[in-house]
Amino acid sequence: MALYKVKTFIGIFTIDDNKKVISFSPFPKDPILVASRLKDEVDEAPEEIENFLKENLLRYALEYKFVKNQAEFNQFLTEVNSEIAKQKIKEIVSRDVLIIHTNNAIEELDKSINIFIERLREWYSLHFPEMDKVIEDHKTFAKLIEKFGNRKDIDDKRLNQFKEKSMGIDFTQEDIETVKALATTIIKLYELRERFSNYLSKLLKEIAPNFSVIAGDVVAAKLIAKAGGLERLARMPSSTIQLLGAEKALFRFLKSKEKFKSPKFGLIYNHPLIKSAPKDKQGKIARLLSSKLSIAARIDYYSKEYKADKMKKELEERVKEVLVAKK
Amino acid sequence: MVKIEKTKFYGIFKVDGNLATVNLVPGEKVYGEELIKEKNVEYRYWDYWRSKPAAAIKNGLKILPLEKGMNILYLGIANGTTASHFSDIIGKEGLIYGVEISERPFRELLPLVEKRGNIVPILSNARKPEDYEDQILGKVDLVYEDVATEDQVEILIRNCEKFLKSEGFAIIAIKSQSIDVTRPPKEVYDECLQKLEKHFEILDKVKLDPYEKFHLFVVMKSKK
């Protein structure tokens, strides 16, 4: 007669072929301990025996005085499973979440920087309106104000000619210091952005080495963030990757098929291979790109074996063929 | 004076005209709902803007198979808003196995289950019942599903085949928008009902407008 050992959340049963329990060694009544004991592998018993024990577990728990009543049984079951779940959460949360937070923080910084820059330009234009047109680069604009403050003190060959006859009003020392403080903050935000973006590149090399080489860091991070992680991306068909970030346009198209065109791409539009291609070839290139991206995401998720250089070359050759083809 | 009326459903009351259940853990709110004490019993308002069964009752549902001591498999339990009322109704002798795929709402569920002692939290994908079969002790009386995915009907059927008692109950909140946004809801509902009727007898169904748009709430009994 065969004997089986079956592990349950209240302890280990030894049971025979006829479903007769020979012995029972209870677990200590500590959910954390039980949760970890349940993880150890044991030999499998026939399903019928396991099911029998599961269905009669409450009865045995009462018989062996493991619990006083059903409510106590349920409470213990709840706590053990809660512990199992907590341990599982720790395992699930993977480092790709860092990519998502960093990417989103950069997007938020960009928005903030833009709002502040607009404010700075308007504000400082009261004092030196001519500078707004001449200095197009935002960061330079903020830096000049931070460095020189008053229009009269600016020393820059693009601006010197406008200083004397400027139409702007005079600013007091306090006016200047205040607007300078805004400029300083904007520069700090730029520095923060730079730091995040370096960190993001590092994360991508570690977590999505193939995907990020094919997509480029910026597009890679946005796609991972939009998909909700590398695992989800790895499970997506390439047609979904192609349209990630175009949900609104897709929805509009589906709702009124005539008025709008079906979108050809979402976030991947920002990839240089697509952006630089003529309009009538973009759709085809988007398909090539997203299918390579999908393969790369899978490699990164499952093995991380580095194949990106070869894949990138293949992709570029295919794109070249598309570009020279007559259509 | 608070006015308390029974409804035709076990464990569900009307307190000053609001749906309510009796709080299993007195003093504890789950999602900001109001608590009302009357003659030493604490009632918890059941918000029909936040919970689909309450909306279904509000819209005239006639059959809701919930009873003291029941075992329920709940697919898509999220943070437990609805499950907390089920937990009130079935009491300490009942059990809810709550499956949720996303760890974000699940984290909020954990403190709740430890206080209540009748909800077993399971962080798993309801598409893979094999992954959590070890955690479910025996068959259940009711499978409740609110996952809002394209394959939600198939998910329900698979789980019922594995875990539902013969002649047990099943409830599904069908979200037409998750199944196919391009087709009119009615068409989607009919197609789902057709699939469901192969396995279940449909006991009751109501739409959940305006509380939940594009939802059909269906109560069924297994034919097996």
Ligand SMILES: C[S@@+](CC[C@H](N)C(=O)[O-])C[C@H]1O[C@@H](n2cnc3c(N)ncnc32)[C@H](O)[C@@H]1O
């Ligand atoms: C509409 S919400 C449920 C709300 C909840 N039933 C309530 O009323 O309190 C849908 C939930 O189903 C979960 N879900 C979606 N797909 C799932 C799957 N395959 N397995 C388990 N849960 C899933 C989602 O993460 C989400 O939390």
